[in-house]
Amino acid sequence: MAHIKNRLRGLLVAFVALVAALAIVPGVAQAEPTSWTGGETKTITVSNLQPGDVVTLYKVADVKLNGDNTTTLVVQTGFEQGTVDAYLDAEGADAVKAAAEDVWEDRDDATPFGTAATVQDGQTSVTFRNVDAGLYLVHVAPADESVTYQPTIVAMSPLAVEGTTDWTFDDAYIDLKKSTTTLDKKITGGAVQYEENGGKLGYAMVGDEVTFQVTFEINANQSEFVLTDTMSTGLTFTGAEDVVLYKNGERVPAEGVYTVAGNEGDQSFTVTFDAVWLQEKSSNGTSVNAGTYTIEYKGLITSDATLDGVTNTVISTNNTDGDTVTVDFVGFDIVKYGDANKNNTYEEGEDLLSGAEFALYYDEAGERPVYKKDGTTQVTLTTVGGKASTDADTLLEPGTYYLKETAAPSGYQIVANPIKIKVTAEGGTFYIPNVASTDHEGIQLPTTGGAGTVALTAAGVVIVAGAAAFIVRSRKEN
Numbered sequence: 347m348a349h350i351k352n353r354l355r356g357l358l359v360a361f362v363a364l365v366a367a368l369a370i371v372p373g374v375a376q377a378e379p380t381s382w383t384g385g386e387t388k389t390i391t392v393s394n395l396q397p398g399d400v401v402t403l404y405k406v407a408d409v410k411l412n413g414d415n416t417t418t419l420v421v422q423t424g425f426e427q428g429t430v431d432a433y434l435d436a437e438g439a440d441a442v443k444a445a446a447e448d449v450w451e452d453r454d455d456a457t458p459f460g461t462a463a464t465v466q467d468g469q470t471s472v473t474f475r476n477v478d479a480g481l482y483l484v485h486v487a488p489a490d491e492s493v494t495y496q497p498t499i500v501a502m503s504p505l506a507v508e509g510t511t512d513w514t515f516d517d518a519y520i521d522l523k524k525s526t527t528t529l530d531k532k533i534t535g536g537a538v539q540y541e542e543n544g545g546k547l548g549y550a551m552v553g554d555e556v557t558f559q560v561t562f563e564i565n566a567n568q569s570e571f572v573l574t575d576t577m578s579t580g581l582t583f584t585g586a587e588d589v590v591l592y593k594n595g596e597r598v599p600a601e602g603v604y605t606v607a608g609n610e611g612d613q614s615f616t617v618t619f620d621a622v623w624l625q626e627k628s629s630n631g632t633s634v635n636a637g638t639y640t641i642e643y644k645g646l647i648t649s650d651a652t653l654d655g656v657t658n659t660v661i662s663t664n665n666t667d668g669d670t671v672t673v674d675f676v677g678f679d680i681v682k683y684g685d686a687n688k689n690n691t692y693e694e695g696e697d698l699l700s701g702a703e704f705a706l707y708y709d710e711a712g713e714r715p716v717y718k719k720d721g722t723t724q725v726t727l728t729t730v731g732g733k734a735s736t737d738a739d740t741l742l743e744p745g746t747y748y749l750k751e752t753a754a755p756s757g758y759q760i761v762a763n764p765i766k767i768k769v770t771a772e773g774g775t776f777y778i779p780n781v782a783s784t785d786h787e788g789i790q791l792p793t794t795g796g797a798g799t800v801a802l803t804a805a806g807v808v809i810v811a812g813a814a815a816f817i818v819r820s821r822k823e824n
Contacts, residue, residue: 387478390500390518393471393632394566398489401472402462406430406449409479409504415511417504419481424456425449430481433499443496443523449483450497456483465489470637479504479515486522493563496523519630521566530561531660531669534642551741552719554647555584556673560660561640566633568624568663573617573641575608575660580651581673584644585610589617592640617641649719651741653677676744677736678767678774680704682729682755685779692777698732699780703753710748710764716740729755744771755780 392401406425410418421427429452433445459482463472479502486495500520504513535557564571577583586606591598600606603623608615626634645658653675661668684697706725708714715724718739727734727749736742748764758780767776 387476388502388515388517389473389475390477390482390484390502390520391471391473391630391632392484392486392520392522394521394524394636395465395470395472395486396489396493396638397465397467397469399465399495400462400487400489401465402485402487403459403474403477404453404456404483404485405459405480406456406483406499407481409481409502411479411504411513415506417513422456424454426452426454446483446497446499449499450485453483471632477502477518479513484520484522486524488524494525496525498522519632521631521633521636523567524563524565525664529660529662529665529669531658531671532559533557533671533673534559551717552647552649552651552721556581556645556647556658557642558645558658558671559640559642560669561638562662563638563664564619564624564636565664566636568633568636569621571619571624571663573660573662574614575616575643575658576614577645578613578657580648581613581645581656581658582648583608583610583612583615584646586615588642588644590642592642593637598639615643647673647741649721651675651719653738653741674743674771675741676769676771676773677740677742678769678776679733679735680727680729680749681775681777682732682734683777683779684758690779692779698729699755699758700729700731701753701755702729702734702751702778703727704734704749704765705752707748707750707764710766712748712750712764716742716747726752728753742769744769749776749778 390403395401404424405422407422407430408420410420412418421430426449429445429448433442433449436442436445460474460476463474465472482500482502484498484500488495498520500518502515502518504515506513533556558575560573560575562573575583586608589600589606591600591604602620604617604619606615606617623635628634645656647656655672655674657670657672659668659670681692682699682702683692684699685691686696687693704727705712706716706727708716717724719741720739723739725736725740727736746766746768748766750764751761754760761778761780765776765778767774
């Protein structure tokens with residue numbers, strides 16, 4: 347863009363010099379009026395867009411072709427002469443960017459050139475036709491509010507045809523610069539999946555692998571791009587071999603594209619994209635590799651994790667605010683009580699039963715035990731005063747679990763069926779009754795007048811009758 351502006355400034359300087367020369371040497375014959383060659387109009391193609399973006403083109407200044415084979419830049423209605431001059435005089439990328447933004451901000455109800463264009467699904471560019479020489483401002487209303495496009499001025503600059511009094515200019519291809527305000531980071535996989543918690547994936551044991559996915563944008567004209575990922579205590583990087591890059595659902599090989607600095611067990615790593623790859627251009631000058639990408643990698647939960655959970659944060663060259671996801675861990679409480687009213691509802695004053703022991707499982711069949719942080723000790727709970735809680739060495743994700751009673755309180759039978767519990771992000775308290783049923787009834791002890799006395803009475807009668815018969819027989823014999 348700088349060389350185009352230099353040509354425009356050169357033309358303006360030449361025009362001023364020519365006017366001065368004509369003032370000094372009057373009577374010099376003027377050339378015949380010149381003409382445009384290569385067609386009357388050209389096109390401006392704007393790239394690096396997203397579907398739904400609305401692109402508007404404004405003509406900032408017109409290039410008039412004079413009869414003396416010179417050009418004059420005429421600022422159009424709605425734009426400030428001083429602001430346009432400042433843009434033409436700006437040097438360096440930052441100054442040019444700021445000056446272009448000023449041209450946009452200082453416009454006053456400028457009339458769009460032609461009709462605004464909306465980027466269609468599956469497309470990343472729009473083309474404006476019937477464009478003549480001049481300066482044009484490109485403005486984009488993004489479909490995604492997280493995306494900001496840099497106001498860009500396009501110079502359709504006329505060039506003199508050597509050996510003639512004709513002028514020509516070329517089609518323009520522009521890759522817009524843009525930035526995104528967020529990185530889209532999420533958890534996409536792990537070792538333990540729960541079917542009844544809205545599809546959320548859970549990670550409940552030390553040694554579980556967590557799969558992270560980051561969606562990000564590589565902008566056109568980008569000379570560098572780096573992703574930096576930081577894992578909190580209790581989470582470590584599984585290694586560079588697990589880093590995979592995708593574009594439009596297809597895997598992008600790492601060779602010549604990116605390198606990973608980070609080893610297995612590290613708590614941070616970087617992904618650096620190759621500068622040559624970033625700046626690769628097509629034959630018409632547009633960026634080949636600009637666009638939306640996703641990158642996947644894995645973290646490993648370690649014994650340093652706590653009930654506060656573990657976090658993973660990513661930042662990029664384009665977004666230093668970054669995005670963070672958290673794997674939360676929770677605990678829960680149980681209350682074991684004697685259900686005196688037999689309504690399966692705990693009521694104040696009902697007996698709280700000590701000595702009930704439970705083992706925790708992921709499945710109803712009891713084939714997948716839940717382990718503590720050491721990875722070998724199964725999570726068990728024993729009620730004291732009717733209550734028990736998971737401890738700091740037990741890391742659970744919200745989800746569905748099963749409690750299997752392994753020892754009953756004194757005087758009660760073991761609950762035969764596994765007890766299903768749903769642990770939420772807030773944890774939970776679960777009341778477990780002993781009720782009068784086949785599976786839950788306690789042992790019935792003998793009581794006066796109860797069924798237990800009948801057998802004793804019958805046995806006594808038999809014994810007494812036998813003793814009497816024995817005595818009678820003994821007397822007869824004697």
